[in-house]
Amino acid sequence: MSYDVVIVGGGPAGLSAALALGRACKRVLLCDAGPRRNAAAEHLHNFVTRDGTPPGEFRAMGREQLAAYPNVEVRDARIEAITGARGAFEVSLPTGTVQARRILLCTGMIDEVLEIEGFRQLWGHAIFQCPYCHGWEVRDRRWAYLARGAQFLHFPLQLPGWAREVIVLTGGAFEVPAPMRAQFDAMGIRIETRPVARLVANGTRLERIEFSEGEPLGCDVLFAHPPQRHVDVVRALDVRLDENGFVRVDPMTRETSIPGIYAGGDLQTGLQGAIFAAASAVHAAAMLNHELTVERALETVTDHPGSRNCRGDSPV
Ligand SMILES: Cc1cc2nc3c(=O)[nH]c(=O)nc-3n(C[C@H](O)[C@H](O)[C@H](O)COP(=O)(O)OP(=O)(O)OC[C@H]3O[C@@H](n4cnc5c(N)ncnc54)[C@H](O)[C@@H]3O)c2cc1C
Structure with a gap:
């Protein structure tokens, strides 16, 4: 299977990015498995329209809304490894490997x-x-x-x-x-x-x-504020971190130090909250969509010189 973007993590960041990319006609796989950061909290606050919502309900609503977009697939699966390079990543899941043009890391942080x-x-x-x-x-x-x-x-x-x-x-x-x-x-x-x-x-x-x-x-x-660490898949990537240990991203494009791998949510900032996570991931999604749309259009022109079709859909 081949996707435009594989999103690693289905918290507020990953769900929001999947919605933006889904609505932008991109073919997306969102994988989520493992503990969420606010697992111990009974309610989520300070997210307008969702103030006081139990965190599990927040996620369920997010997934329900994604179900309206057939180009977005959600799996309860842990991503074990990411190899390859920009345009041709190989993503290892327990059930096999999928291909992705880009990766969006939304894995959050683990509180020690x-x-x-x-x-x-x-x-x-x-x-x-x-x-x-x-x-x-x-x-x-x-x-x-x-x-x-x-x-x-x-x-x-x-x-x-x-x-x-x-x-x-x-x-x-x-x-x-x-x-x-x-x-x-x-x-x-x-x-x-x-x-x-x-x-x-x-x-x-x-x-x-x-x-x-x-x-x-x-x-x-x-x-x-207990110390925090990154999940294994992020650590294995050896992506560049900032002086506080968060994944360093370009402030405009949200791309990490590894070309083609982007990040949104808690893993790239100390300013941690669900609405911040959602906003930064949607920012990354918009940048990804822009880049992928241009890339796809140029490929189409190269493959079929008379064609001007720049639809973002990618073949499965
Ligand atoms: C106790 C507590 C209470 C909080 N309460 C609030 C609150 O009321 N309001 C608020 O705004 N913020 C709250 N926060 C902060 C908020 O939870 C985070 O800012 C927010 O969850 C960050 O979203 P995220 O999507 O970046 O990460 P997360 O919500 O942590 O989601 C990351 C997801 O990625 C998954 N994942 C990780 N690695 C992999 C992998 N290899 N493959 C697949 N999936 C993977 C994880 O299992 C997790 O589900 C609270 C935090 C804590 C600790």
């Missing part, structure tokens, strides 16, 4: 859940990564932010907009620079330097944070 007692149980329920996604539901409560380094200290500055109190947990692992300390003081943000020993939960609710010594901290909500 922290090895702190209670963290896994509370992730997505009382521990969040984004206040726009989940802050409203837990506003006016006691919030803490688990900072992994001084480079993350700008993040908690926005939290007093939602919370009754904000405490930054440094674990004593790094110094808070004096200007930032002054800003925290001015905004009423406290700093706690004792290392966190455990998070005490009551079901999926956070009750308190215990430290290696001294009094525990009563707390309702924890924000954290």
